[in-house]
Amino acid sequence: MAENDPEEEIILSELDDTELVEQMFDDLYDGMREEIEEGVRILLDRGWAPYRVLTEALVGGMKIVGEDFRDGILFVPEVLLAANAMKGGMAILKPLLAETGAPTIGKMVIGTVKGDIHDIGKNLVSMMMEGAGFEVVDLGINNAVESYLEAMEREKPDILGMSALLTTTMPYMKVVIDTMVAEGLRDDYIVLVGGAPLNEEFGRAIGADAYCRDAAVAVETAKALIARRHNSLAAG
């Protein structure tokens, strides 16, 4: 993306809606939190619904970041900075979304498994799921099976998400799923798993509903599986 010429300061409020959204994509890409917060406020002042600001300006911009990370154009710090900028925008939108009764598609409990403290990918998935209209309960890092079970009992989510970045911790996902099976809970939840060392085959082998390569795929998969679940409930 083009660097802005520092000589020529861009005044966000002077841009029309289309230009502003495009500029916000650039600012998100460059991890500029204050600019994103300002852009969100301007769009709200212009009468945009909070849900529209979220999906068109923030989620849209974050998708580009996600694609460029997948393609090796961006590395971890750029993703972290972009996520941080998006978080700034989300903080303004969240209370408004609640007030305006924006649609909630479903609820997800997510956490990194026991022994693992990698959380950047998980945090990104949480944010994109929230951006897509899911309610997300984030259990943080280093979660033992008890922690997942308690949270499912307490939160009654539709989806359980587990993240692992270490070869040594990914097998723990199977421990969690096996425990769910043993307690007769497995079919009550959609189980999604992710993290760089995983793959589709691993997801199938441990009995997850799906492995998701990145946050965008996680959102699409979650939506599809929730829809399928509603249909089968309606039919049954």
Add this chain to the structure above:
Amino acid sequence: MTRTPDGFATSGPSLPSDIELTTAGLPLAWTVEPNAAERGRILLIACGALAREVLALRAQPSLSHLHLTCLPANLHNHPERIPAAVRTAVEQHRGTYAHIKLLYADCGTGGQLATLCEELGIEMLPGPHCYAFFDGTERFAARAEMTSFYLTDFLVRQFDAFVWRPLGLDRHPELRDAYFGNYRNLVHLAQIDDPDTAQLAKRHAERLGLDFERRVTGYGDLGTAMQGWARSDR
């Protein structure tokens, strides 16, 4: 006789710098002695981060017939690219060597490297990564240290190239706690007992805001594996 910066005696040209090992690896020519006709039956393909350690071990007479080539160490931050790089290297050298051994642990490939080795019929190192095999894979697992961040000697020397810059801490020091906020200490797994490397490691711990601990591990399972492989051709 020349000496590498680590003090290892070598008879050949001087070893590439750590930076070259990081970005380019080590060419095979470095360990191939032109007049040794009976040599050249076993080739080690290693991560560039292990070059110095492998060469130090190779200084033992019982291991000196092992040839070595290294892939760039910076594949470490992109483990999904390691299997293809290994395949290319193995295919390149297959015709020349009776045995090829891979000096890589899983390194975050999620079992892909093991699957590839099975397909190619070659052996690799056990365990998840170099932190584990220097310490001893079983001992490392038993420690179950969740909140420790490890550095080997190579990573201590190449800290800026492997940790500080790729994580963007040179440009955005404010990200430090997003990365390391959940860690308690930095553990220097030292292959050789060298006070300068220890001092440097301690400074890295300070930069990351972590407590410092040091363990002299020697070469751990790396040495054991190389000794086993050296005999496999006898």
